Amino acid sequence: MDFTKIITFSLLSLSLLIPTRTTATCTNAVCRRGDPIIRFPFRLKSHQSQSCAYNKGFDLTCGANGVNRTTITLPFSGNFTVELIDYAAQEIWINDPNNCLPKRILTLNLSATPFSGVYSRQFTFFNCPTSEYLRFRPLNPITCLSDKNSTVFATASPRVMNYLSSQSCRLMKTVEVPVRWPFYEQAVSYSELSDNLWLTWRVPRCSRCEIRGGKCGIKNNSSRETICSDAHKPAIPRRARYAIAIGAGIPGSLILFGLFCFVYSKINSCIKRRRLVPDINNTHAHSYQPSVIVMGLDGPTIDSYPKIVLGESKRLPKIDDATCSICLSEYEPKETLRTIPPCQHCFHADCIDEWLKLNGTCPVCRNSPEQISPSDNFNS
Template sequence: MDFTKIITFSLLIFSLLIPTRITATCTNAVCRRGDPIIRFPFRLKPHQSQSCGYDKEFDLTCDTNGVNRTTITLPFSGNFTVEMIDYAAQEIWINDPNNCLPKRILTLNLTSTPFSGVYSRRFSFFNCPTSEYLPLRPLNPITCLSDENSTVFATASPRVVNYLSSQSCRLMKTVEIPVRWPFYEQAVSFSELSDNLWLTWRVPRCFRCEIRGGKCGIKSNSSSEIICSDAHKPAIPRRARYAIAIGAGIPGTLILFGLFCFVYSKINGCIKRHRLVPHPEINNTRAHFHQSGISIMGLDGPTIDSYPKIVLGESKRLPKTDDVTCPICLSEYEPKETLRTIPSCQHCFHANCIDEWLKLNGTCPVCRNSPEQILPSENLNS
């Protein structure tokens, strides 16, 4: 082996021993005080280099109208102000710089962006003659779209949609709107639709790095590989962790496994009894009602349809942190599954599970309270 090959081989070994680092020239940026801090995967043009951001779709700017607000440009939808960025949750909250978000929602198109709604609700926009407008208690006009001759409403309630369709109102458009929570305002309507649009991105996936306090970015001398650096390391040395795992981990694992088997057998037996063998009290109660000429009735279809329905996002986050499984089928919720909630108690279920339940039982299967209708037909004109 000649001297050149020896030097080359030595440099290769030395480079492998050096810790991999993220591009070192990237520092945090901000447009103005109080605005979100801008860092990977976002990039502030032209103050940060191209390698500081993941892609051009994550480019942000400071507007030139004197306000200096953080701005993002969405293809086919225009400019929006950036109100907040949650890097650990991978969420960005945007709004309309001209304070008429409903107008922007009508033309919102996210198909050419890396963003999607954290949650989404289907809303119908109606234009009604002002002269024939009858005040609806749960429904307020969208002032920035209304004028002296017409009043614009937006609703997610099927009953309100049916009611407005039967009046002298014109359906403008039905759109999927990214919202903060799927149960916001009990799924009846938005008064001004002025809350921020909550969007999320799936790639790059840096939330684990962020949670550990690390810094996510593009690997040095690479065009696309994403790495995590400066993440918090365990305080216990590696050898000590091995000793603990061997000395305490194996017995502890056996104990936990035995406990798991015991609990599983109990739960599995309980599930089978509830699924296969009707409870005697339920049978006696039903027999008593049948003999008395009283039938157990569930809710009607329109009432069930009026309850909020959402498609679960990738984060699987719900308002109640302990809502991870469907109380009816006992299956864990998965992304893209359709859920429905009972407005009066906000208990969540798989839509198919709770729909079948409510057809036969007029009470919530968790708290046993009788669900109230969101918007009874007799109150539409009140």
């Protein structure tokens, strides 16, 4: 064998040993029309290779028992249908294929999965006599757990818990339920437990890549490290965008103040010209005192708006809240956010604090918090 063949053979062998990127070979998949699109970190077992998933915990199938629906199997908890996957928020919404989610919640165990609750809320289940149902009429029963002899309720409200405990009801179990947003006072009701379970995954971290329109995937066949391809980076850093956004409010305030002074001077001069005899003795008493226009809110009002420290799930009241509308930067875990109570729009605390000092309205909906009645706030 000559040297040319030896070199060619060596290069070919070396190329086979070098890990290759797998993101290009993993195309999107779907079980049926209307079901979630499956891509990294998930994979559809019947359509995509193992390398398309971050690990086995993200394996999905097209249902079981002849039901062609996107399904995920959770160790210790069984099969759940996948209703939606939000890749930017890193959330998956699941439900019970047999339409009795509260029953599945009683035995839910996420310890062996890559998922956790977006937020968790303690719900207590009570078993009450059906014969006394009229006494509990304002409460909504869990029909799939109830029968002719007993009616089951679930509540996260301490007030309702105390009431049911004082009646002829038996406490069944208290469980942590993954919920969408922690600030809701989820009173009772089957309606609160019949919604999807809201789960999130902390790794791999692909939310930033997704928000920028990139494609997240495993870097190579021998590593769990992820890469982001085809992402669009913002042209201006966050601090610069923040400075521009806040700075833009200062010229606006100065222009309005100048316009007010101009109009006031014109009116004042017009009044003086219409006087037949100038009131010289009262010149000093009626001399112009410059007025101060307060464009924003005061410090105590701003401080009264609730703050939250963002968790790993980065879940906010509004589903599409992925970035701060003031600095245009995406939220990161452990950042401090402030919420405007009436409209529940969230922002970086430092961004909205400076904004509200100059502008007394929400940057998103332009509603003034002071103009909204306190009764509009959600009672907790």
